Amino acid sequence: MSTVRNSAPLRVLGLExxxxxxxxAVYDSARGLLADALHSQVAMHADYGGVxxxxxxxxxxxxxxxxxxxxxxxxxxxxxxxxxxxYTQGPGLAGALLVGAGLAAALAMGAGKPLLGVHHLEGxxxxxxxxxxxxxxxxxxxxxSGGHTMLLDVAALGSYRLLGETVDDAAxxxxxxxxxxxxxxxxxxxxxxxxxxxxxxxxxxxxxxxxHSGDLDFSFAGLKTAVLTRVRAMGDAPPDQARADLAAxxxxxxxxxxxxxAMAALAATGRSTLVVAGGVGANRSLRAKLDAACAxxxxxxxxxxxxxxxxxxxxxxxxxxxxxxxxxxxxRRDYGFDIxxxxxxxxxxx
Ligand code: KG4
Ligand code: ZN
Numbered sequence: 001m002s003t004v005r006n007s008a009p010l011r012v013l014g015l016e017x018x019x020x021x022x023x024x025a026v027y028d029s030a031r032g033l034l035a036d037a038l039h040s041q042v043a044m045h046a047d048y049g050g051v052x053x054x055x056x057x058x059x060x061x062x063x064x065x066x067x068x069x070x071x072x073x074x075x076x077x078x079x080x081x082x083x084x085x086x087y088t089q090g091p092g093l094a095g096a097l098l099v100g101a102g103l104a105a106a107l108a109m110g111a112g113k114p115l116l117g118v119h120h121l122e123g124x125x126x127x128x129x130x131x132x133x134x135x136x137x138x139x140x141x142x143x144x145s146g147g148h149t150m151l152l153d154v155a156a157l158g159s160y161r162l163l164g165e166t167v168d169d170a171a172x173x174x175x176x177x178x179x180x181x182x183x184x185x186x187x188x189x190x191x192x193x194x195x196x197x198x199x200x201x202x203x204x205x206x207x208x209x210x211x212h213s214g215d216l217d218f219s220f221a222g223l224k225t226a227v228l229t230r231v232r233a234m235g236d237a238p239p240d241q242a243r244a245d246l247a248a249x250x251x252x253x254x255x256x257x258x259x260x261x262a263m264a265a266l267a268a269t270g271r272s273t274l275v276v277a278g279g280v281g282a283n284r285s286l287r288a289k290l291d292a293a294c295a296x297x298x299x300x301x302x303x304x305x306x307x308x309x310x311x312x313x314x315x316x317x318x319x320x321x322x323x324x325x326x327x328x329x330x331x332r333r334d335y336g337f338d339i340x341x342x343x344x345x346x347x348x349x350x
Contacts, residue, residue: 010324013068013082013107014317017060017100018092018120019146020051023313024067026075026082027321033130035074036313037067046186050176057095064103071313079111084331086320089117090340091147097339105337114331116320117338121148121345123315124277125160127304130318135302140271142262144286145278146172146187149258151216151265152345154275158328160345163265164216171254171280174220178227178250182243192247193283199241199248204230206253208260216265223253251285259289266299274301282309 009030016023025036041059045051072078087104090097101117108115125141140163141152149166169177172189179188184195206226209219227250234242262274274294280286281303294301308314323329328349 010321011077011081011083012116012317012321012324013072013079013085014118014313014315014320015064015068015085015087015100015104016120016123016311016313016316017064017096018088018090019096019311020045020056021311022060022063022067023311023316024064024071025313025317026071026077027314027317029321029325033314033318034077035071037071037074038312039063039067042187049180049186051093053093053095056093057099060096060099064099068103068107079107079113082111082113084114084116084320084324085111086116086118086316087337088120088123088316089338090120090343092120092341094339094341097341101337101339105335109335114333115335115337116324116329116331117340118316118320119343119345119348120311120316121150122160122348123319125152125154125275125345126157126319126322127277127308127312127315128275128302129322130308130314131305132302135273135275138271139273139275139302140262140265140269141275141277142258142265142281143278144171144258144276144280146170146176148278149218149220150345151261153265153269153271157322157326158348160348162346163268164218164261166218166220167210168219168221169224171218171220171258172278174223174254175251175280175283177224178247181224181227181231182247187279189280189283192251193285195244196248196251196285197244199244199246201245201248201252203242203245204249206230206249208253208257211257211260216261216268218257218261220254223250251283255283255286255289258286259293262290263293263297266297272299274299276301276303277309279310282306
């Protein structure tokens with residue numbers, strides 16, 4: 001567990017409500033993560049085949065405060081022992097973000113504490129530091145979530161240079177859409193990965209879009225179309241083995257491109273450490289390819305713990321704590337709050 005060194009101890013309560021997970025954590029700069037709690041809305045949205053924003057907001061309203069109480073109790077502290085209250089300011093669903101921001105501001109006002117908004121993607125990108133104590137800047141980050149696919153050159157805390165990103169679908173979307181075409185449930189990524197375990201990745205030849213584009217951008221929309229064509233060709237009652245083979249081939253194609261571009265980013269920047277973050281970072285096939293490719297070039301690769309790949313509270317409390325300890329953030333004391341549903345990482349103030 002990493003802790004923030006060389007600064008007066010600081011204790012942060014973090015709230016994450018940007019999409020379909022309610023996450024709460026208490027992170028202490030001297031002692032690390034003290035407690036965290038998570039409620040996933042996956043089962044609620046599964047009937048609809050995707051996240052329903054209005055339902056997400058309503059559920060966050062019901063869940064967040066009880067999770068805050070439980071987390072504080074587990075951490076053995078009260079609100080008065082917290083130094084700063086942090087919340088996910090964006091990007092994300094506006095209504096869902098407002099719930100976390102509004103509650104954080106109310107708690108801050110009630111307890112007379114300062115308030116800090118956190119960039120969701122910065123939370124993801126720093127999350128491997130939570131479990132890799134000796135990880136140091138600089139590194140290249142591969143950020144692969146449901147909404148984003150990016151390669152970043154991370155020179156230091158708060159210094160994020162975009163090297164490449166998807167021009168259409170995100171890697172997580174490619175997993176989710178392929179899964180849907182194969183008749184799997186939501187969220188599709190883990191379901192597709194499970195089905196792929198019994199499939200032959202070479203049974204179908206699927207495209208690797210932009211593999212040789214010469215830049216560090218990605219494209220996954222064409223892959224989805226290729227999967228659709230194969231699904232149609234299978235007819236109404238495809239054999240289980242054919243579905244598993246197609247799932248394995250889709251996963252193989254997505255992870256091939258991610259691994260190849262991540263290696264190209266290491267080569268382009270001269271960095272020797274790769275950090276992987278975001279929901280797709282939980283994918284075993286991706287991890288195996290990155291492990292092998294990094295070992296071959298003598299590079300180090302770091303992942304968040306599996307439970308911290310997808311959205312969670314610790315990454316928000318931790319990112320806030322790092323910024324505050326480094327003097328890179330000034331919390332608000334006026335109890336006002338705002339959200340930024342659309343917010344590029346490179347617009348983040350250093
Ligand atoms: O980071 P995240 O929880 O939420 C966003 O900020 O988007 O990522 C969610 C995405 C979904 O597309 C989900 O299908 C994908 O991560 N995902 C996976 C796996 N676990 C989650 N994709 C592939 N393999 C997995 N094991
Ligand atoms: Zn996320």
